[in-house]
Amino acid sequence: MNGALPLAGRVALVTGASRGIGRAIASRLAADGADVGIVARSADALAATRADIEAKGRRCFVLPLDVADGAAVTEAVKKFAADAGRLDILVNNAGVTKDGLLMRMSDEDWDTVLDVDLKGVFHFCRAAARPLAKSPAGRIVNVSSIVGMIGNAGQSNYAAAKAGLFGFTRSLAKELAGRKVTANVVCPGFIETDMTAGLPDAMKTQSLGQIPLGRFGAGDDIANVVAFLCSDGAGYVTGSVLPVDGGLAIGGFGG
Numbered sequence: 406m407n408g409a410l411p412l413a414g415r416v417a418l419v420t421g422a423s424r425g426i427g428r429a430i431a432s433r434l435a436a437d438g439a440d441v442g443i444v445a446r447s448a449d450a451l452a453a454t455r456a457d458i459e460a461k462g463r464r465c466f467v468l469p470l471d472v473a474d475g476a477a478v479t480e481a482v483k484k485f486a487a488d489a490g491r492l493d494i495l496v497n498n499a500g501v502t503k504d505g506l507l508m509r510m511s512d513e514d515w516d517t518v519l520d521v522d523l524k525g526v527f528h529f530c531r532a533a534a535r536p537l538a539k540s541p542a543g544r545i546v547n548v549s550s551i552v553g554m555i556g557n558a559g560q561s562n563y564a565a566a567k568a569g570l571f572g573f574t575r576s577l578a579k580e581l582a583g584r585k586v587t588a589n590v591v592c593p594g595f596i597e598t599d600m601t602a603g604l605p606d607a608m609k610t611q612s613l614g615q616i617p618l619g620r621f622g623a624g625d626d627i628a629n630v631v632a633f634l635c636s637d638g639a640g641y642v643t644g645s646v647l648p649v650d651g652g653l654a655i656g657g658f659g660g
């Protein structure tokens with residue numbers, strides 16, 4: 406039974422897996438047969454995701470750390486790859502927002518978002534590159550945002566970090582292609598998670614009107630696409646930037 410699963414025998418690492426999109430991705434990769442390492446800032450926050458993965462019969466490794474701490478990431482990934490015995494899939498999903506208009510944006514809010522959403526991805530890719538290169542089918546999936554593609558007033562820090570992932574990931578796609586490691590970006594649209602729960606109702610209504618498919622997304626909508634990019638069937642897909650947004654990036658209903 407296990408042998409029939411698409412990711413049987415693979416080992417994945419998912420950041421920002423305590424809730425929301427990252428939790429949906431970790432759960433889906435486990436359902437597809439992978440053992441999964443999960444990252445967030447505290448082990449307590451990861452307990453429910455861990456229980457879910459273990460209930461599916463997979464090994465789960467808990468890595469409590471701040472993705473902005475490069476030394477902690479290097480050490481934890483090294484230990485994880487040794488404990489798990491291999492590393493095949495890296496999904497960089499951890500992210501934060503610190504919204505504010507440019508004229509009022511503090512250095513701290515700029516730095517926090519860049520340090521987590523962009524530099525955190527660099528930390529994990531650098532630490533994971535060697536073990537991924539040893540996999541027969543290494544996969545990197547970086548979770549960006551359609552805000553990186555189309556911008557958003559009040560999110561210049563977030564847009565800069567998320568757009569930075571495009572060039573970063575495409576460079577990795579070229580660097581690591583010789584090792585058969587693919588690197589792709591997924592750009593969620595408006596997904597119902599803690600990150601969007603606090604937005605004003607007026608903004609949600611306006612956003613909904615911009616989504617041709619007429620609904621907000623769920624974590625599973627993103628997890629489905631990430632699972633495909635991690636599968637053997639996506640072995641010829643690298644350097645791609647893929648919106649998963651119900652059509653939000655192409656605008657409203659038009660004529």
Ligand code: NAP
Pocket residue numbers: 420421422423424425426427444445446447450470471472473498499500501521548549550551592593594595596597598599600601
């Ligand atoms: P969320 O519900 O707020 O979850 C964010 C996750 O990131 C949590 O697991 C959090 O863990 C982790 N995290 C945050 N800062 C961290 C740090 N410094 N170190 C380690 N882990 C950290 O967010 P989400 O909506 O699921 O978003 C997931 C990703 O999708 C993000 O990159 C986000 O930018 C992107 N995205 C989301 C949407 C959307 O509409 N929701 C749209 C486009 C893109 P702890 O807080 O437990 O440490």
